[in-house]
Amino acid sequence: MNNYQSIFSEGFNLKYCVKGQGKPILVVGSSVYYPRLFSENLYKHFQFIFLDHRGFVKPPRSLKKEDYTLDKIVEDIETARQLLKLEDFIILGHSGHAFMALAYAEKYPQYVQKVILLNSAPTNSQERQQQSFSFFNETASAERTKQFEHDITFLENDIHNDPERRFVHMCIRMGAHSFYDYTFDAAYMWDGVYTNMEVIDYLWGVAFAERNLIRSMAHIDKPIFVGLGRYDYLVAPVSLWNIIDYENVKKVIFEKSGHNPMFEEPDIFDREIINWINE
Template sequence: MSKYQIVISDGFELKYCLKGYGKPIVVVIGSSIYYPRLFSDYLYKKFQFIFLDHRGFVKSSRALNLEDYTLDKVINDIETARQRLKLDQFIILGHSGHAFMAVEYAKQYPDYVQRVVLLNSAPTNSEERQRQSFSFFNETASSERKEHFGKDIVLLEEDIKRDPDRRFVHMCIRMGAQSFYDYTFNAAYMWNDVYTNMPIIDYLWGEAFGNINLIQSLAYVHKPVFIGLGRYDYLVGPVSLWNLIDNSYENVKKVVFEHSGHNPMFEEPHYFDQVLIEWFNETN
């Protein structure tokens, strides 16, 4: 059972969804509509999740300036929601680009964060890292995967021309062959009813996340950290980008899901649930 409510921060109406039961609280930053579709019912019996919008997934109530969508503003939104929900201690989870938000929040507000879960993010979204991921796909993907990707990606331009306000969504759908272990999987239904505020998303993904290196940032996070990566995640791979997370990061547990792309919680739910719960128990 899930329940939607709204917290207002700086004029943005951020929706959040409560789903699951259990004492531990997990705050998943991103879209409160999209992310509940990715986790298993079993996990909702072990944790209560709070799926929280950030302002990149809600309509603006005013004309926006650049200062309206800095990363610090997003972090302030999370803190506003924490205060509204009266959370004293919680786990913060960020998937893909939202991992940058999770780590930045944990750095700025360490007193409230018990643990940090980072899923399927590269250490940075710099242009150089994007080139590395592009080369990883070209050099290691199967010919069948590349062919399927080629057939889908040529349709992206027409998708965007027809519906430019959902450019981010169309891109995510058309890049499925780089996103999923099963490269034929069509994830379009996951994005139903998801609104995207493109100026905010463009800035965060295009600029803010390119100026952060999570490996360096994690040196300032002194809480247990779980990093989950998909072996076939061609969007932010290869997993070797995280090799600098070594024994000096004693608080970090890194797990590679061998039969997953960008969404191991959806692609390998049983194994994902098992290792996440084990990590939680180990660090309790």
């Protein structure tokens, strides 16, 4: 059972939980979802702080667009940093949260020791999303494709019955795009995870489509770890990252992982992260 505490920022109740001990790693995302993905072994080496952002908490009021800009998310992270008294920490962002983590490191580099970006494409533009779908259609095995075609037929009904959890239903039904084991059912991972679709739609659909992580890296001189899954069709192909030529960036491809190598290949993932952090 995780012990949750709260940080209030402009009325938003951002919960966080702390697991492990050692050098602090701040994980931006859902404080409910993300602790389920990392191994207990990692918590013996580092102190993980799992922090909500505004897309994963109930809104304190009727929201305006300016309530959920990427800048607001960055300032929430800074508010949390101050309250938690973090002066020299590692920031980690997975999937869309990579954009948040890198945006924070760009604005507040004085507090960031290293940056971990996992399973993101350089941009979330419509063009790139279509490129990922095309890659799946062209390269996925017949069995994987059949599993996807079966699972996705349930999505419309899921959303009709529970529209506020559209993001969650999509993540679950896209399992054949998300996991090396394309039959894996990730539904339990999302138990108890609240989603605010107004916030998520803007961040994933607009804010992350306008940004490019590789371009942003040019402004950051901190060590950056980019972790990718060979079978992560959500942000495929891994070759999107081939143009990286920054000396401060280490790229690792996990060969038997999809979107969650920390969960799918924990031993290899842990070893890579521990060695890189301790370099």
